[in-house]
Amino acid sequence: MAEGTGTGGSAPRGPGDVTPAELAAMDRALALARRGPAHGPNPRVGCVLLDAAGRTLGEGWHEGAGTPHAEVAAIAAARASGADLAGATAVVTLEPCAHTGRTGPCAEALVRAGVARLVYALDDPNPAAAGGAARLRAAGVDVVGGVRAEAAGDLLRVWAAAVRAGRPFVTLKLAASLDGRVAAADGSARWITSAEARAHAHALRAEVDAIAVGTGTVLADDPALTARTAEGTLAPHQPLRVVVGRRALPDGGRLAGPGGEVVHLPTHDVDEVLAALAAREVRHLLVEGGPTLAAAFLRAGRVDEVVAYVAPVLLGAGPAAVADLGVATIGAALRLAPRAVERVGPDVVVIADAPGRTPGPADHQTPADDQARAGVRTEEDR
Ligand code: AOF
Ligand code: ZN
Numbered sequence: 001m002a003e004g005t006g007t008g009g010s011a012p013r014g015p016g017d018v019t020p021a022e023l024a025a026m027d028r029a030l031a032l033a034r035r036g037p038a039h040g041p042n043p044r045v046g047c048v049l050l051d052a053a054g055r056t057l058g059e060g061w062h063e064g065a066g067t068p069h070a071e072v073a074a075i076a077a078a079r080a081s082g083a084d085l086a087g088a089t090a091v092v093t094l095e096p097c098a099h100t101g102r103t104g105p106c107a108e109a110l111v112r113a114g115v116a117r118l119v120y121a122l123d124d125p126n127p128a129a130a131g132g133a134a135r136l137r138a139a140g141v142d143v144v145g146g147v148r149a150e151a152a153g154d155l156l157r158v159w160a161a162a163v164r165a166g167r168p169f170v171t172l173k174l175a176a177s178l179d180g181r182v183a184a185a186d187g188s189a190r191w192i193t194s195a196e197a198r199a200h201a202h203a204l205r206a207e208v209d210a211i212a213v214g215t216g217t218v219l220a221d222d223p224a225l226t227a228r229t230a231e232g233t234l235a236p237h238q239p240l241r242v243v244v245g246r247r248a249l250p251d252g253g254r255l256a257g258p259g260g261e262v263v264h265l266p267t268h269d270v271d272e273v274l275a276a277l278a279a280r281e282v283r284h285l286l287v288e289g290g291p292t293l294a295a296a297f298l299r300a301g302r303v304d305e306v307v308a309y310v311a312p313v314l315l316g317a318g319p320a321a322v323a324d325l326g327v328a329t330i331g332a333a334l335r336l337a338p339r340a341v342e343r344v345g346p347d348v349v350v351i352a353d354a355p356g357r358t359p360g361p362a363d364h365q366t367p368a369d370d371q372a373r374a375g376v377r378t379e380e381d382r
Contacts, residue, residue, distance in 0.1 A: 021054025025091040032061040038207040041281035045070040057083040071106040086114035095124040096132035107132035117142040121152030167274040168285040174308040176321040185317040196345025206235040209282040214293035215245030226259035270300040295323035
């Protein structure tokens with residue numbers, strides 16, 4: 001049972017029991033966490049170590065898989081400045097891990113350092129790594145979880161959803177005219193959206209682990225599928241370039257140029273694609289089209305979020321952004337829940353949550369879930 005130091009009582013402590021210094025340290029830890037990369041298999045985590053008076057002894061954040069976790073980085077920083085960690089409080093944005101993965105367990109490192117109190121935001125949704133809070137409690141450490149859980153949940157929205165579902169979080173990107181078309185009648189498509197909207201989309205590419213397109217898009221558009229800066233140079237992180245479909249890829253072309261590794265998945269099965277990418281520890285997949293691939297992901301109920309750029313352009317003819325979804329009547333429309341609507345140059349971007357997110361393993365139990373997995377929408381899915 002979590003119990004407060006200095007309160008003398010036996011009641012469990014909740015988030016209300018944290019000190020102002022601990023709350024400020026959590027805000028700082030959240031800011032530190034954001035210094036880590038948005039892409040990659042691991043979450044963004046920050047940690048601040050405080051002494052009994054609430055003064056900072058050390059700070060750390062996680063810079064990506066294979067590098068020290070936030071807690072270990074903070075302990076190292078505190079030690080480098082000669083600080084004594086006996087009796088210290090660790091403030092961490094994620095429950096410390098209890099496992100040995102690419103690196104050792106943070107819970108043990110905190111116990112060994114002599115930390116007396118842990119304040120953390122989110123429970124680790126990764127079953128392999130979770131359990132650090134219990135481990136620390138068992139070692140006599142005073143533990144408070146759930147502090148600034150909403151902010152930490154926002155920060156880890158994509159990573160946590162991917163880990164819970166056991167498959168990549170899927171963002172579907174659309175870029176269309178005001179009448180929903182992605183090319184003119186002759187197939188010409190460069191450009192419908194503005195340079196500003198395209199730069200916005202490149203920033204999104206630089207945050208994901210993989211970009212997927214269909215073979216039809218490769219054959220029609222010869223895309224490079226790279227993340228580029230506003231100056232046109234390659235961004236430091238390049239996502240995997242995934243091509244889905246059975247047709248052979250042309251030799252050469254822009255996909256043969258510099259950028260992320262090219263992975264051709266000769267299948268039409270969306271779950272096969274997701275399983276192949278999950279095996280490569282892809283947490284965030286950006287599906288960029290064309291209309292057939294977009295419809296396949298939507299029909300399978302495997303789109304978590306839609307990022308739609310809409311340009312004030314009318315075409316009147318030409319292909320729609322999404323192919324047939326099997327929606328025969330308005331009541332069957334796939335309705336999204338908008339999270340943000342922003343101006344991007346002359347265009348608008350709508351960011352919306354999609355229903356039919358893959359239930360976590362524990363939820364895979366009811367016929368309604370089977371329907372959702374088959375892409376059949378029920379009212380409960382909304
Ligand atoms: C923490 N602090 O800073 C991070 C944690 O392979 P590893 O050793 O890097 O472990 C990765 C898992 O550890 C990751 O999936 C997540 O559950 C947790 N990440 N935990 O206590 C950190 N990055
Ligand atoms: Zn750890």
